[in-house]
Amino acid sequence: MSVMPSMGPGPSEGFTTAPTSDLEEIHNWNELLHFFNHTLPECEMELDENTKRVVLFVLYLAIFVVGLVENILVICVNWRCSGQAGLLSLYILNMAVADLGIVLSLPVWMLEVTLDYTWLWGNFFCRFTHYFYFTNMYSSIFFLVCLSVDRYVTLTNSSPSWQRHQHKVRRAVCAGVWVLSAIIPLPEVVHIQLVESSEPMCLFLAPFETYSTWALAVALSSTVLGFLLPFPLIAVFNVLIACRLQKAGWPEGRRHCLLVCAYVAVFVICWLPYHVTLLLLTLHGTHVSLHCYLTHLLYFFYDIIDCFSMLHCVVNPILYNFLSPSFRGRLLNAVVHYLPKVQAREGRHASSSSSSTQHSIVITKEDMQPTAAGHPNLNFQAPNTSSIPAPRTLQPAEADSSRLHQ
Template sequence: MTLDNHSLDYFNGTPWFVYECTIQLDPSYRRITLFLLYLFVFMVGLLENMLVVWVNWRRRHSANGVLFCIINVSLSDLMVIVLLPFFMLEVTMDKVWLWGRFLCKVTKLIYAVNFYSSSFFLAFMTLERYLSLTRPSSQTFFPVVGRRRWLVCGGLWAFSFFLALIENVHVDLLEWDEPGCYMVPQHNFTEWFVTVASFCIIFQFLGPASVIITCNVLIAKAVKCSPDVQGRRDVWLVHVYSLVFVMCWLPYQMVMFLLLIDDIDPFLMTCNTVEVLYFSVSVVEGLSFLHCVANPILYNFLSKSFRDNMINAVVGCIPQEETVVQRENQPSAPNESRGEPGKQRKLSNGSTSQSDVGS
């Protein structure tokens, strides 16, 4: 996403940073690490998110706004997961792009849309969760039925597309020694990069992180103060939601912020520091892909409601003759009950699991 603009400053006809750079970084280890990381996210994340979309889509008509956001988060993550084979080969061939100009622009655009939309829907899901707990009788952002849900959903996707398009305008296939897919504006590089990096930090991280952390803290406080909550041991999950989001995106945003500072004042940091930043930007960007693996686990697989619906969905796909034979072979237990009503866990407004609401 970035290019070093220090080459504009020369000393006796030679770029100034040539005299100061002493660090030697081997890019081969970075390529191997990124390839294995992309492979892991592709294999695990594809399976997880497809399962989440399949199970939740089956109950979309009876679901509330929280579950509707979960479906959109998984769809957003699937968008970038299907692009990982392109990125894996690009990393292996040291940024050589083999699929032409059209796929160069399309893949970068889809990735940038996911970059924003995933955070937006996570933030709105957390806000929706907080409102459903504290104001259950009030109208929420995503009603169960109606046009308002689709308008808000379409608005989030449209805003994500707009922010992604600002970056994608300058994406192109550049023919140097080898063809490569880069984001390089022809004019006013510093102004463009500062603008894009600022949008990235504010809209993708600071804004959603503020909503997610604030709402989760308020949710935890409300759950602790609720007298009829039976799942108090799950309160810690609320803070895990915030922690995972910060862990996935903070390293990348910190590197981008330091690169932004370097573009504004090229002489503020040493050459070795800048070299490390440019070396690590692709690594922390790759680590951010782990949110595609973490989101299904946190917001779905840890939920008893989701696990029950997943089991029912799998059982529903088994031919009926097999299920009848299995039931006939099972010993009957007339005295066995499903549990006393008072001991069954209720999916109350105090439940901290995102998928348990409205199940």
């Protein structure tokens, strides 16, 4: 039976079960790997596990610090401006919550790596931590899909029925995504257990007789639901959006097409290496035979590739929020709002006219309805409709622009 790394952080779920008496004689990760890895060919490779642990700790720490700050800012700004933010910001807000959940689980994986994969938090948190991570991972991916699909619908659909019911539809979709994401991890989480030995470890321990079936089912479900289904939807709808923007003659169309391509590229870069590695290690020994050195390299770098996939928690806030002029304007307004009142009064007395002008610019970015000659907003932030003038006859390109902000 080959070792199969799990779909979650670290190597903590990827092993078959074994007699308790044998497990009690295992004292560290390397011995456990040797015990279960009956199909790994014998070949000598000098791979420094200590260097790997240091690299993993640094990566986890960097993603944790940057991701925590970014996603908290995104949540605070979108929550504070929920009354006047774009209709699609509901997906962005929920995606930020999911990414924040992933980021909050990183200290556990950092400590686990530092302690040579020793688990110190008991059986309940062994299961709950992985369940919490999986739920937020799937939610983040699914909200990306919803955002891509709904952007295209908003761009192309101007039917009165959609305009009336879009709020309820989006709320129902968000609730459905969270429920679905909470159900999907259950088949794997029920088999996660705390192995009590001299150094307790949190492992995926499926029944020995059906381990290959469970391992393959978990890996395939992760790849299908986490990549093979979401990726085509994200790619196709973002490409359709880019084509529609170019056809409508939006200003800076090339820049926005590049941004749409970045959405797709980041998803592929973060998740494709992880799922390829997961499937290869799952199939190794039972369905395919990998070269000795390739097998060792995949096992060694699996944790790093898994950690690398979490970069989406850092990149998503940048692509979907901080690159948006509307979001930057609302962020600046939020910062100004929470400045001490004394400093704000001193600033107004020092340069009242300059301060007034700058504040008006921020409010204009937030509330003014852009036209075809204005700056298109790929984040589709809806304006404050109270400041929109009476409608006029729109040219085709302007009609497309106006539908994005309804």
